[in-house]
Amino acid sequence: MNGAQPGLGAAHASSGAAILDVIRAAGTISRVELTRATGLTAATVSTVVRRLIDEGLVVEAGRAESTGGKPRMLLRLDPYARYAVGVHLDHAGITYVIANLGGAVVARWRRPGAGADDPRDVVARIAAEIATTVTRTGIDPALVLGVGVVSPGPISMTTGMTLTPPVMQHWAEFPLAAAIGDATGLPVLLDNDATAAAVGEYWSGGVATGAACATLYMGTGIGAGIVVDGTVYRGRSSNAGEIGHVCVALDGPECWCGSRGCVEAFAGPAAVVAQARAAGVVLPGRGVSEDFAALARAAARGEAEPMRLLRASAEYLGVAAQTLANVLDLDLVVLTGPSFALAGSLYLPVVQERLARSFFARGAHPVRVTISTHASEAAAVGGAALVLQSELAPRQAGTRMVVEALTELPTGA
Amino acid sequence: MNGAQPGLGAAHASSGAAILDVIRAAGTISRVELTRATGLTAATVSTVVRRLIDEGLVVEAGRAESTGGKPRMLLRLDPYARYAVGVHLDHAGITYVIANLGGAVVARWRRPGAGADDPRDVVARIAAEIATTVTRTGIDPALVLGVGVVSPGPISMTTGMTLTPPVMQHWAEFPLAAAIGDATGLPVLLDNDATAAAVGEYWSGGVATGAACATLYMGTGIGAGIVVDGTVYRGRSSNAGEIGHVCVALDGPECWCGSRGCVEAFAGPAAVVAQARAAGVVLPGRGVSEDFAALARAAARGEAEPMRLLRASAEYLGVAAQTLANVLDLDLVVLTGPSFALAGSLYLPVVQERLARSFFARGAHPVRVTISTHASEAAAVGGAALVLQSELAPRQAGTRMVVEALTELPTGA
Numbered sequence: 001m002n003g004a005q006p007g008l009g010a011a012h013a014s015s016g017a018a019i020l021d022v023i024r025a026a027g028t029i030s031r032v033e034l035t036r037a038t039g040l041t042a043a044t045v046s047t048v049v050r051r052l053i054d055e056g057l058v059v060e061a062g063r064a065e066s067t068g069g070k071p072r073m074l075l076r077l078d079p080y081a082r083y084a085v086g087v088h089l090d091h092a093g094i095t096y097v098i099a100n101l102g103g104a105v106v107a108r109w110r111r112p113g114a115g116a117d118d119p120r121d122v123v124a125r126i127a128a129e130i131a132t133t134v135t136r137t138g139i140d141p142a143l144v145l146g147v148g149v150v151s152p153g154p155i156s157m158t159t160g161m162t163l164t165p166p167v168m169q170h171w172a173e174f175p176l177a178a179a180i181g182d183a184t185g186l187p188v189l190l191d192n193d194a195t196a197a198a199v200g201e202y203w204s205g206g207v208a209t210g211a212a213c214a215t216l217y218m219g220t221g222i223g224a225g226i227v228v229d230g231t232v233y234r235g236r237s238s239n240a241g242e243i244g245h246v247c248v249a250l251d252g253p254e255c256w257c258g259s260r261g262c263v264e265a266f267a268g269p270a271a272v273v274a275q276a277r278a279a280g281v282v283l284p285g286r287g288v289s290e291d292f293a294a295l296a297r298a299a300a301r302g303e304a305e306p307m308r309l310l311r312a313s314a315e316y317l318g319v320a321a322q323t324l325a326n327v328l329d330l331d332l333v334v335l336t337g338p339s340f341a342l343a344g345s346l347y348l349p350v351v352q353e354r355l356a357r358s359f360f361a362r363g364a365h366p367v368r369v370t371i372s373t374h375a376s377e378a379a380a381v382g383g384a385a386l387v388l389q390s391e392l393a394p395r396q397a398g399t400r401m402v403v404e405a406l407t408e409l410p411t412g413a
Numbered sequence: 414m415n416g417a418q419p420g421l422g423a424a425h426a427s428s429g430a431a432i433l434d435v436i437r438a439a440g441t442i443s444r445v446e447l448t449r450a451t452g453l454t455a456a457t458v459s460t461v462v463r464r465l466i467d468e469g470l471v472v473e474a475g476r477a478e479s480t481g482g483k484p485r486m487l488l489r490l491d492p493y494a495r496y497a498v499g500v501h502l503d504h505a506g507i508t509y510v511i512a513n514l515g516g517a518v519v520a521r522w523r524r525p526g527a528g529a530d531d532p533r534d535v536v537a538r539i540a541a542e543i544a545t546t547v548t549r550t551g552i553d554p555a556l557v558l559g560v561g562v563v564s565p566g567p568i569s570m571t572t573g574m575t576l577t578p579p580v581m582q583h584w585a586e587f588p589l590a591a592a593i594g595d596a597t598g599l600p601v602l603l604d605n606d607a608t609a610a611a612v613g614e615y616w617s618g619g620v621a622t623g624a625a626c627a628t629l630y631m632g633t634g635i636g637a638g639i640v641v642d643g644t645v646y647r648g649r650s651s652n653a654g655e656i657g658h659v660c661v662a663l664d665g666p667e668c669w670c671g672s673r674g675c676v677e678a679f680a681g682p683a684a685v686v687a688q689a690r691a692a693g694v695v696l697p698g699r700g701v702s703e704d705f706a707a708l709a710r711a712a713a714r715g716e717a718e719p720m721r722l723l724r725a726s727a728e729y730l731g732v733a734a735q736t737l738a739n740v741l742d743l744d745l746v747v748l749t750g751p752s753f754a755l756a757g758s759l760y761l762p763v764v765q766e767r768l769a770r771s772f773f774a775r776g777a778h779p780v781r782v783t784i785s786t787h788a789s790e791a792a793a794v795g796g797a798a799l800v801l802q803s804e805l806a807p808r809q810a811g812t813r814m815v816v817e818a819l820t821e822l823p824t825g826a
Contacts, residue, residue, distance in 0.1 A: 211649075249663075365649060
């Protein structure tokens with residue numbers, strides 16, 4: 001966080017982040033319960049909580065019901081103490097959200113996409129949009145922690161789009177994070193849409209703390225984000241979760257990724273739209289997103305061919321969910337992203353049925369399948385959640401995995 | 414660990430395990446370097462190292478080359494200070510290894526399998542085998558840390574085979590860990606073959622510390638073990654890595670798992686043996702393992718039909734490796750297990766070629782594919798490694814994932 005920002009300061013660098021995270025997860029909690037939950041001493045909890053209250057991050061929220069002695073004072077986050085901006089940058093549209101410290105969306109808006117424009121012009125537009133809306137909503141700009149920028153993967157988290165994303169070839173090598181950081185004066189985090197959506201789902205309360213969860217994200221492509229026990233799984237180069245590019249037919253059609261028979265090549269929105277056109281379904285022809293939306297509306301009206309095509313796509317998404325569940329031993333799959341926002345009610349029962357029937361460890365536990373409550377703007381919500389996560393729960397941001405000791409961790413002194 | 418055992422005692426419960434793990438990974442290391450690597454104070458390192466030396470776990474190994482001042486004393490594990498037993502329990506054969514603290518195998522032997530025998534008789538045989546060999550090799554029984562028992566999954570890690578494994582239905586509900594613990598007087602850990610093999614690969618030095626690695630295990634079935642940055646990934650119920658049961662053809666053959674078109678149903682040893690028999694290849698007919706071995710020998714002699722069948726199987730294993738790599742963003746896939754020990758040289762180039770061509774993030778980094786140096790007894794070696802891991806590096810045993818702070822972790826005081 002830069003010097004002008006009221007980041008979490010000293011709290012960030014020590015036990016403050018841990019305490020904040022426990023308070024956030026608990027909703028309201030007393031100092032005594034905090035001591036128990038964190039393993040910190042009562043004196044440390046008391047000192048850190050006092051500092052968090054001074055910084056405005058935590059407030060006292062009334063007394064708990066008495067269990068005999070003096071009722072305990074409950075603590076909670078002040079959700080309006082800080083804000084984060086999420087930007088979902090796509091060629092077809094740019095979605096913005098501003099979320100508060102509690103993960104609630106306080107503003108959301110959408111503007112035309114990056115299209116074929118020069119990346120520098122797009123970045124200037126993004127910075128102006130953020131500044132305008134922060135002012136218009138009356139948020140103190142000094143309380144904005146940062147910007148999470150989300151784009152169809154693959155992406156390099158540190159430098160920007162150094163890996164060429166499929167639909168925005170001219171953004172290759174563009175230093176996205178640095179450019180947006182310069183233009184906004186805010187810290188910037190980057191991630192791909194599916195991973196960000198998973199963080200957003202976790203942060204907004206859709207995923208229980210201990211769950212092994214994947215979000216199956218369908219925008220124009222298909223990807224997955226993996227959050228296990230509150231931790232993002234990123235893999236070697238932050239390209240984990242590429243479930244759209246697992247092979248479901250060895251002699252299947254060629255995919256843009258260079259492989260054959262990928263789930264996305266059979267069942268992604270672009271494939272389904274092409275299949276519909278080949279079958280004579282009349283579509284607006286203004287891009288995959290709009291055509292897929294038209295197809296989803298036609299299916300919802302009960303038109304036979306659109307229904308058949310979307311059901312066939314849903315079978316493949318069911319296979320994708322089964323693959324994720326069998327490889328990762330999941331207990332929750334969340335369908336999210338704009339395409340599931342449009343057609344999720346058609347996909348959901350098919351994916352549920354497939355997992356009930358075919359999940360390998362179904363004898364041990366079921367896999368629940370749900371639709372995100374903010375599927376259409378999941379990536380932008382995820383962008384904001386990335387910023388909150390890196391501030392409030394840096395140990396869960398997922399750059400490296402370590403495992404908590406069965407016994408006590410070495411404590412450094 | 415039970416009271417009669419010289420476990421790692423106090424060291425286990427605090428910073429000792431962390432220091433032991435760093436010494437193990439480093440080979441030899443000085444106290445100053447240990448201080449740097451662990452973040453512990455020089456005083457703590459000094460105290461803990463003295464205790465580890467007193468317990469016989471660590472020895473001084475001569476002085477480092479001088480870089481000006483007094484040359485530093487190097488520390489290393491005493492590999493013969495403790496031992497662990499690994500048992501791979503299968504219906505066709507039981508493989509045993511004894512490994513020392515350094516992960517080296519000091520004894521390995523094989524006996525007839527569990528077959529249709531009463532589990533209690535099998536457990537009595539296992540206990541007798543362990544006792545006899547420990548005595549014969551002159552190992553002090555008091556130095557044996559425990560037994561890691563490995564079986565084809567699914568398995569319940571805590572209680573035993575409460576999930577019915579495919580080929581040993583009559584072991585369902587048998588309290589395997591408790592029975593072997595009672596019979597041997599040793600602590601017992603359970604795991605499935607593929608996961609144990611991954612731990613064994615990591616422990617025996619086949620996997621670099623920071624790697625995102627999966628072992629693709631082929632015995633009579635096909636599974637995978639996942640080790641990322643030294644940590645085992647287990648999922649919700651220790652059934653992660655079921656790559657043999659991902660669907661590669663929606664209308665493919667039925668699989669014993671209840672799904673259709675699974676990799677194992679197309680390409681597992683049982684499927685390949687059945688395909689060979691249908692094609693008129695003469696096989697001994699003494700079970701899948703022996704028939705697959707005969708087929709692998711025929712292919713090695715250049716016989717056309719066996720070569721064609723194994724190459725077709727290898728294509729599916731290539732798809733399985735691609736799926737693992739794309740979901741987990743791997744940089745290493747290790748082929749291991751008895752079937753790869755037999756036919757790995759035929760599978761390896763096919764899998765390598767597939768990943769070079771089809772791994773999604775190949776623009777970011779390659780995925781290396783190797784064959785384990787102990788592929789035939791990988792599960793038993795993994796069993797012993799599980800015990801060493803739980804003693805020496807409990808934070809990496811994989812019961813829960815947490816993520817290291819980008820900044821400093823809360824230290825508890």
